[in-house]
Amino acid sequence: MKNFLPLSLIVLIFGVTALISRDFRVSKIPNGNKFSCGNCHVSSLGGARNAFGRAVEARVTFGGNQDFWDSQLASLDSDGDGFSNGVELQDPNGTWRPGQPNPGNPNLVSNPGDPNSKPTTSHVESSFYPYTYKLLDNYPNPFNPETRIVFEIPREEHVSLMIFDVNGKLIKELVNENLSSGRYEKLWDGKDDENNEVVSGIYFYQLKAGHFEQTKKMILLK
Ligand SMILES: [Ca+2]
Structure with a gap:
């Protein structure tokens, strides 16, 4: 019993931290709300990071709160489905910044971390x-x-x-x-x-x- 409190505290802190960092990262991706955790993980509930999640991870330092979405990340095709992350997230040039309204057409957003999720239209118009x-x-x-x-x-x-x-x-x-x-x-x-x-x-x-x-x-x- 002696260890119960500290352990539960650690679990709680870890859980809350994970939740904050998840919501935090979602808010740093254009149209990040569309697939939420599934943008970066193999399932919408979490789990292992997918290719896009690993690309994001490489840009986020420990405890870092910097913006990682940029033209370079937008130009990568992390999941290798033939569409750049920017095209999938309706911000082809990576010009969107956190806090701005979501760019493009949310209905055309596809998942940059899932090779089976790709734009279905050949005509992508954005608010750009x-x-x-x-x-x-x-x-x-x-x-x-x-x-x-x-x-x-x-x-x-x-x-x-x-x-x-x-x-x-x-x-x-x-x-x-x-x-x-x-x-x-x-x-x-x-x-x-x-x-x-x-x-x-x-x-x-x-x-x-x-x-x-x-x-x-x-x-x-x-
Ligand atoms: Ca995809």
Whole structure:
């Protein structure tokens, strides 16, 4: 009986500390409330840390209360499902900061620590408002069979996003419509406009929006 009190105190303190640190970490992740503990652990009730949880753990010092969500953590694909942590949590650039309203569309949030949980839409719009035109590098690259192309436009514009082969032949029209200001992500499944799979090789994707025009290279490797 002599040991009962200190032991129960230790258990209580440990339990409360674990609870605080869990809620604390959830509040430091964009849309962290969506999967709560399941963002970082193998189950929603806790248990072993998943890959995203280990990436978070590596950034949190003992007793540390610093913000760990940043562009670097956002750019990692911790669970290896082809989507960056930022894309999964609706903050692709890692610009969200604790205390701000949750970014993006909470219905599109998927779990960055679970490879079976990934975005179901190829069109991710967020509350992020770009100031300039931007065509980002596709990912993955090289790719097989599909890749994602992200671009940003600062105002409503007619936008076209086309894919060409090395001979300059138009392969696929991914976008050809008026779009409002924002960040867009489009999936190319490696098929041409007639739905035929294209062969391995170098392809170009070209974004045109207003007076903006940029072309980038990607590699399909089967
Ligand atoms: Ca995932």
